Amino acid sequence: MVRVLIVDDHSLMRRAVREVIEKEVDMQVVAEACNGQEAELQAMETQPDVVLMDVDMPDCTGFEATERVLACSPNSRVVIFTSAHQEQLLFQAIQKGAMGYITKDIEPDALIHAIRCAARNDLCIPGAFATQVLAYLRSSWKVNSVYGGLMSSAVSYRTPRRTIHMSVGGETTLTDASSNLPRPLTDREKQILDLMRKGRKNREIALELAIAESTVHKHVQNIFEKLHARNRTEAIYLTTAEG
Known part of the structure; x- marks a missing residue:
C-alpha cells in the first residue's frame, strides 16, 4: 500500500486529488495539509511513502516544506505538484530532494504514474522538460540508460541529485561530479x-x-x-x- 500525504492550500484541490488516489486499490491518503508547518507535523506523525507538495503556500514555499518533511520523515518521497511550467523550478525541486515535478493540468492516470514512480524511488518529470534534463545529465555523467516508462506527460529515470545546482541568474547547471566523489x-x-x-x-x-x-x-x-x-x-x- 502506497501511503500518500497531500499538501495544498486549496481544499478543493486536495479533495480532487484524494478522489483520484483513492480509486487505486493499492493507494491510501493518510493525511492532508494546507501549509508547510502542517505538512511537517503530518509527515512526522504519519511517515507517508509519497508527499504531493504544492509550491505556493501561505507560510513557506513547497521547496522549503520539502526540506522540512524530509528532515522528519526521511523515507518519504516528495513530488512537487504545481501549476507552474518553469524549468528552473524543476531543478530547484530536485536540488531540494524532491523525487518528481508534475503540473496540475496533468491527467489522472499520469498523476497516479508519478506517485508510483516516486514510491519505487524513480524520478518523474514533465515530458516537456525531459530533453533539457537528459542533455544536462549526458553532458555531466554520460548517462547510458533511462529507467521507467515513457508516458505522454512524464518520463521517469534515476540520477544522482547532489551535483544539481541553481545559479544566481536562474540558469541550471550541473557541476563536475569528479570534485565531489563519494x-x-x-x-x-x-x-x-x-x-x-x-x-x-x-x-x-x-x-x-x-x-x-x-x-x-x-x-x-x-x-x-x-x-x-x-x-x-x-x-x-x-x-x-x-x-
Missing part, C-alpha cells in the same frame, strides 16, 4: 545502509546488530558524510542510482 563505506556502514533500505530506524538497527544506538547514529552520520547525502532518502537513492 568515499567507500566500511563493511559495517554497508550493513547499516542495507538495513536503512529496509526502513529500519536507528533503535531497530541497534537491536538487530546488538550495538549501541549512539554507535548506529555515528555510523549513519559517517554514511551521510561519505556519500555527500543530506538524509536517509538521499543516501539510499544515491547508492541505488550508482549501483
Whole structure:
C-alpha cells in the first residue's frame, strides 16, 4: 500500500486529488495539509511513502516544506505538484530532494504514474522538460540508460541529485561530479545502509546488530558524510542510482 500525504492550500484541490488516489486499490491518503508547518507535523506523525507538495503556500514555499518533511520523515518521497511550467523550478525541486515535478493540468492516470514512480524511488518529470534534463545529465555523467516508462506527460529515470545546482541568474547547471566523489563505506556502514533500505530506524538497527544506538547514529552520520547525502532518502537513492 502506497501511503500518500497531500499538501495544498486549496481544499478543493486536495479533495480532487484524494478522489483520484483513492480509486487505486493499492493507494491510501493518510493525511492532508494546507501549509508547510502542517505538512511537517503530518509527515512526522504519519511517515507517508509519497508527499504531493504544492509550491505556493501561505507560510513557506513547497521547496522549503520539502526540506522540512524530509528532515522528519526521511523515507518519504516528495513530488512537487504545481501549476507552474518553469524549468528552473524543476531543478530547484530536485536540488531540494524532491523525487518528481508534475503540473496540475496533468491527467489522472499520469498523476497516479508519478506517485508510483516516486514510491519505487524513480524520478518523474514533465515530458516537456525531459530533453533539457537528459542533455544536462549526458553532458555531466554520460548517462547510458533511462529507467521507467515513457508516458505522454512524464518520463521517469534515476540520477544522482547532489551535483544539481541553481545559479544566481536562474540558469541550471550541473557541476563536475569528479570534485565531489563519494568515499567507500566500511563493511559495517554497508550493513547499516542495507538495513536503512529496509526502513529500519536507528533503535531497530541497534537491536538487530546488538550495538549501541549512539554507535548506529555515528555510523549513519559517517554514511551521510561519505556519500555527500543530506538524509536517509538521499543516501539510499544515491547508492541505488550508482549501483
